[in-house]
Amino acid sequence: MSSVxxxxxxTAGHDAGHAVGQQHPIGLYFKIWGLLFVLSTxxxxxxxxxxxxxxxxxxxxxxxxxxxxxxxxVFMHMAWERLSLIYAILVPPLALxxxxxxxxxxxxxxxxxxxxxxx
Amino acid sequence: xSAVTLPLHEQAPAPTxxxxxxxxxxxxxxxxxxSDREAFHVSWGKAxxxxxxxxxxxxxxxxxxxxxxxxxxxxxxxxxxxxxxxxHVAGKDIPLLLIAIMTFILISSSGTMAMAVNxxxxxxxxxxxxxxxxxxxxxxxxxxxxxxxxSKLILDEGVRPWANPMGAAQFGSAFFMITGxxxxxxxxxxxxxxxxxxxxxxxxxxxxGNYQIVEIAGLYWHFVDLVWxxxxxxxxxx
Numbered sequence: 001m002s003s004v005x006x007x008x009x010x011t012a013g014h015d016a017g018h019a020v021g022q023q024h025p026i027g028l029y030f031k032i033w034g035l036l037f038v039l040s041t042x043x044x045x046x047x048x049x050x051x052x053x054x055x056x057x058x059x060x061x062x063x064x065x066x067x068x069x070x071x072x073x074v075f076m077h078m079a080w081e082r083l084s085l086i087y088a089i090l091v092p093p094l095a096l097x098x099x100x101x102x103x104x105x106x107x108x109x110x111x112x113x114x115x116x117x118x119x
Numbered sequence: 120x121s122a123v124t125l126p127l128h129e130q131a132p133a134p135t136x137x138x139x140x141x142x143x144x145x146x147x148x149x150x151x152x153x154s155d156r157e158a159f160h161v162s163w164g165k166a167x168x169x170x171x172x173x174x175x176x177x178x179x180x181x182x183x184x185x186x187x188x189x190x191x192x193x194x195x196x197x198x199x200x201x202x203x204x205x206x207h208v209a210g211k212d213i214p215l216l217l218i219a220i221m222t223f224i225l226i227s228s229s230g231t232m233a234m235a236v237n238x239x240x241x242x243x244x245x246x247x248x249x250x251x252x253x254x255x256x257x258x259x260x261x262x263x264x265x266x267x268x269x270s271k272l273i274l275d276e277g278v279r280p281w282a283n284p285m286g287a288a289q290f291g292s293a294f295f296m297i298t299g300x301x302x303x304x305x306x307x308x309x310x311x312x313x314x315x316x317x318x319x320x321x322x323x324x325x326x327x328g329n330y331q332i333v334e335i336a337g338l339y340w341h342f343v344d345l346v347w348x349x350x351x352x353x354x355x356x357x
Binding site: 022023024026029030031032036037040043044046047048056057059060061063064067068071072074075076077081082083085088089093096099100103104106107108110111114115118 | 158159160161166169170172173176177181182183185187188189190191192193195201214215219222223226227230231232233236237240242266334337338341342344345348349351352353355356357
């Protein structure tokens with residue numbers, strides 16, 4: 001995400017963008033399109049070549065976050081929006097990370113309880 | 120906090136339109152909520168689409184968290200998605216082939232959608248509508264492939280929401296719930312795109328020259344692609 005914002009400064013893009021809406025060179029979309037293809041291929045290859053354990057999870061999550069960042073920043077034009085909108089949309093989902101943390105702990109506990117009582 | 124309980128005449132005068140006495144009743148409610156206060160300097164349509172997408176993020180986030188919870192807590196081994204979703208092509212099993220093709224189709228549809236937004240803002244409405252129809256066609260292809268995947272899983276492999284022959288029973292419920300909800304979103308998106316594209320083609324937005332509706336429809340479509348990125352990584356590849 002940050003790589004996109006540095007190449008096209010948010011302020012310049014914003015001022016130009018809002019007179020007639022979000023207008024950006026079509027070449028940029030092609031580059032992102034290509035990048036998304038490459039990243040998807042790479043994450044598919046992680047499965048194809050049977051990576052396992054920590055390596056597999058790290059690669060999958062890295063490619064996932066990169067793809068999500070590119071889609072939100074460029075295709076959804078978040079990189080050129082004002083900070084008030086960016087924070088209003090991107091900060092609340094952090095609560096989901098808290099939920100994931102809580103449920104992870106809870107699931108571990110359930111798993112251990114099941115091992116003791118249901119096997 | 121205290122400002123709420125203060126009587127009206129003790130409050131500091133509001134910076135704008137202070138001399139107009141606020142009307143009471145329902146009319147007052149409407150004017151209070153629509154009195155030219157803007158937090159986001161975008162049109163209401165775009166702001167509302169973003170807020171809708173935020174709520175959708177929580178829906179899919181909760182689904183995926185629920186999936187994580189049942190997968191972590193089950194004592195029965197989880198079916199290997201790489202094998203479950205393999206396609207038998209030319210005498211050997213290729214893992215996740217159909218899913219990979221679906222991923223590329225959805226990414227391509229996102230690319231054509233981005234170009235449609237670009238064309239719409241240049242007021243090239245024929246190309247904008249054409250690209251939106253292409254996007255919708257990609258989306259429909261995706262839904263058909265998903266229907267194929269579902270029928271293969273249900274009929275050939277005997278996966279049910281409550282049981283399956285490969286392992287943990289929760290696999291079926293998580294799979295049908297998450298991909299079903301995503302497929303529903305794609306279907307709704309296809310309809311939405313066709314409606315907007317038809318209006319663009321008919322010149323409904325020619326008079327105002329405001330083609331932001333294409334960008335707003337695009338936001339929804341890119342979000343559907345975004346959700347698939349997470350489902351692909353967390354459900355199929357994990």
